Amino acid sequence: MRPLIDADQAAAQAGAVRLDVRWTLGGPSREADYAAGHLPGAARLDLDRDVCGPAGPVGGRHPLPEPEALQAVLRAAGIDDDTTVLVYDDGDLMAAARTWWTLRWAGLEDVHVLRGGLKAWTDAGLPLETQAPQPREGAVTVRPGSLPxxxxxxxxxxxxxxxxxxxxxxxxxxxxxxxxxxxxxxxxxxxxxxxxxxxxxxxxxxxxxxxxxxxxxxxxxxxxxxxxxxxxxxxxxxxxxxxxxxxxxxxxxxxxxxxxxxxx
Known part of the structure; x- marks a missing residue:
């Protein structure tokens, strides 16, 4: 399964959970950008807070998250073990790739990254929305170590x-x-x-x-x-x-x- 998909393929995905992970290294949260417009139904995840663990004396600036904490985040986004997940950022694929990698490490298999990010979506004439979704609680079980x-x-x-x-x-x-x-x-x-x-x-x-x-x-x-x-x-x-x-x-x-x- 190829992990990168284009906007038309992403738009055609049935039942996928979309994750907006736009992020700026060392910059402010991108919550305002999410509120101004995101892919329909997309939940917001913050790379530093939700996808990585807190920085500490060992583990580096973006360590692995605790499995229980990541599981809670993914369940709140409506993700089950067999959910198709689409991840996107601004298009440089830094945050999207780290989120893709973390979800694959956590045992999820059907995870895709939107090639070109949000701009590719809008350039394809596809709509954005401003309201935050209210997903049902998911039932995913995080199984760490699924990637080397x-x-x-x-x-x-x-x-x-x-x-x-x-x-x-x-x-x-x-x-x-x-x-x-x-x-x-x-x-x-x-x-x-x-x-x-x-x-x-x-x-x-x-x-x-x-x-x-x-x-x-x-x-x-x-x-x-x-x-x-x-x-x-x-x-x-x-x-x-x-x-x-x-x-x-x-x-x-x-x-x-x-x-x-x-x-x-």
């Missing part, structure tokens, strides 16, 4: 034995610039493949890009961009790869060894 996840120890071992890929911008990988975390650099042994070069409109190019890295695991700053890369790999028809979900923010919070420059 690495912690810091796993990531270090992966970099030693296989291929660990850092998907942040090259200057962040090299340690020349770090806007979010207190230490710049990368996990020793990791290589760099910038997520900004992914073209989600061209599945063939995605496959050409990621087929040579089919056995890799991925990380980023806090597990959001790496989830986006996992979406790209899956959309290319390859197995969903392992993700170091705590990523760089977790790595440096533990005071682990840091590498800078290019790996040789």
């Amino acid at each position: 996840v690495l912690d810091a120890e796993d990531a270090a071992a992966w970099a030693d034995e296989r291929e660990l890929v850092d998907v942040r911008a090259p200057e962040r990988y090299r340690g020349e610039f770090e806007p979010m975390d207190p230490v710049a650099g990368h996990v020793p042994g990791a290589v760099n493949l910038f997520l900004g070069e992914d073209d989600f409109a061209d599945v063939v190019r995605l496959r050409e890009r990621y087929a040579p890295h089919a056995d890799a695991a991925f990380y980023c700053g806090s597990g959001v961009g790496a989830a986006r890369t996992a979406l790209a790999v899956t959309a290319a028809g390859l197995p969903t790869p392992p993700v170091y979900i705590g990523s760089w923010s977790d790595w440096v919070s533990q005071g682990r060894e840091v590498a800078r420059g290019e790996e040789r």
